[in-house]
Amino acid sequence: MASWLSLVWxxxxxxxxxxxxxLASxxxxxxxFGLLEALRGSLAGSVSLAGADRLITMSKISIIQPLPRSYLEKARGVAGVEAVASFNWFGGVVKDGRTQIPVYATxxxxxxxxxxxxKISAAETTAWLNDxxxxxVGPLLANEYGWQVGDKVPLRSTIYRQENGADTWxxxxxxxxxxIGGAGWDKGSVVFDYDYFxxxxxxxxxxxxxxxxxxxxPREAEQVSHRVDALFANSSAETKTATERAFIKQATEQVGNIGALLISVVSAVFFTMLLVTANTIAQSVHERTNEFGVMKTLGFTDRSLLALVVSESLLLTLVGGAIGMALAYVAAQALATTVKQFLPVFGIGLRTVVVAPLLMVAxxxxxxxWPAAIAMRLRITDALRRGA
Amino acid sequence: MQDNVAHPDAPQATDRVVQLRGVTKLYTRGGEVVRVLEMLDLDLPRGDFVALMGPSGSGKTTLLNLIGGLDRPTEGSIEVDGLAIDRLSSAALGRWRADHVGFVFQMYNLLPVLSAERNVELPLLLTKLSRRERLQRVHTALALVGLEDRARHRPRELSGGQEQRVGIARAIVTDPTLLLCDEPTGDLDRKSGDEILDLLRALNQEFGKTIIMVTHDPRAAERANRTLHLDKGRLERQTH
Incomplete structure (x- = not known):
């Protein structure tokens, strides 16, 4: 086996x-492929994280358009509503001045x-509610920035200013x-008191x-969302309510379309790679016509030559593919930090780890x-004559 | 029917290693049928060293290819060591070649990406021998041709004579019944050619190998036990 592999190599x-x-191609x-799969997986993951019993109410115009705080109490009175919470996107930047992280006021x-x-402990809950x-903070951010309970952390807003003109809270x-359980909230956010803000x-x-x-x-989610929107209809800030899942799906739909586009591009790249690899193997077979004649003379059967050429092709795609996937893993790790505010679960998933080798083999x-079939069908006397 | 020069001296069936009967080979080139060999009969005893001579196009290499199972006759039968090789399937013929025939080519035909050692090992990859056993045989073969110290060298790092010695080591490493040589000295200078012929002679005399050698060179043919002359696809005469 080792001798066979070394012959192939x-x-x-x-x-x-x-x-x-x-190999580089x-x-x-x-x-x-690896990065696209990471993107697709993280988009799908975000949608699946969403709770079925929660609705999102935002401005009918755009999510960046604010709503009056009074809507909080009004929505609470709608039939079928159990609880309501408001959120503001703070646009927080950590002390390095570049990295933006998800920070919410609520x-x-x-x-x-x-x-x-x-989940936080009762003591921690009490401490938070009283300050x-x-x-x-989420464990991902705590790990990355070394934050611990008791730390005082400055965060700069890219949107808001304080009365004194400062942009850092x-x-x-x-x-x-x-x-734990349900996983409706990500592990990489900062959540703080709306009143302080x-x-x-x-x-x-x-x-x-x-x-x-x-x-x-949850079975009445659609009716409740209609009631909420009806409540604010014909006001200066009309609303659009949808389930959390639909909201996230809609928000990522734009990226999803880009994903579909990328899938098309990668498919084209794979097809081109198929032709490039086939051409490389075909050229190699053509150059070795005489050698195949010699090998057949020595007793190598048609099948063993078929296996040799297919092994070369497989080794080429497996080595090239493995290098590509290793690079994709490293790139995904590096990108995960940058995109975590939008895609908290960005990374190479199990599905990709399974599908990639199958693609390489295919x-x-x-x-x-085709080149293997050519090598297999060579007549010994013709092959020896062509090399002479 | 042509005169059969081999028949008068035909060996007894028991020690006959090659037997051709009524072998004809036709090729079609550009729509024209070319008769390369015609109704050829031939018997070769075990341990013989035969030179095949004749003008270009006389059918020497075709005859060698037929005896070595590289090609099939259009008509007639070929038996080697009692086995009708013209009736074997392509795969069975491949296995038979691996076990019973060693080929030596004019242009050596070594694989350039492999060392001398790996080139000689190549036919053994088809056997069930372990790596250790294969290497043992390879080094025995290389030692026999005087190239053990060049085992790790690639073909481009060897002289023509050395390349041909590696080619011979590759041909004998499986201990074949027949050694078929197609102009083995045709691409070598006189000194290297003599060394190769000495080696073939030794393989014939000391190890009892049956050798059939195609050559244009009368000096090379002199080293054989006898010479068969082909012309226009027929065996014309035999000289000693």
């Missing part, structure tokens, strides 16, 4: 430059009731929350970004099939 490596460029194709008690999957500057960390604002006071509405019966088999 020796044949592939006889033209090193051609081998390098072919295959690696790039799989790098693109009512702490209402937030914890709305997302029971977010207007208090905040809780300081927060006291009271808990590193965990997310609202009172210090230079502009835009008493406005909120969106509402999260918990319905008493590509190797298809690309090697």
């Amino acid at each position: 020796a044949n592939l490596a006889r033209r090193k430059l051609r081998l390098f460029f072919t 295959i690696a790039v194709a799989f790098l693109m 009512e702490p008690a209402k937030f914890l009731a709305m997302y029971p999957e977010v 207007r500057q208090g905040a809780i 300081e927060f006291n960390i009271h808990a590193i929350y965990d997310v 609202n009172e210090s604002l230079q502009f835009g006071r008493n406005s909120i970004g969106w509402l999260v509405v918990k319905v008493a019966d 590509m190797g088999l298809i690309a090697g099939a």
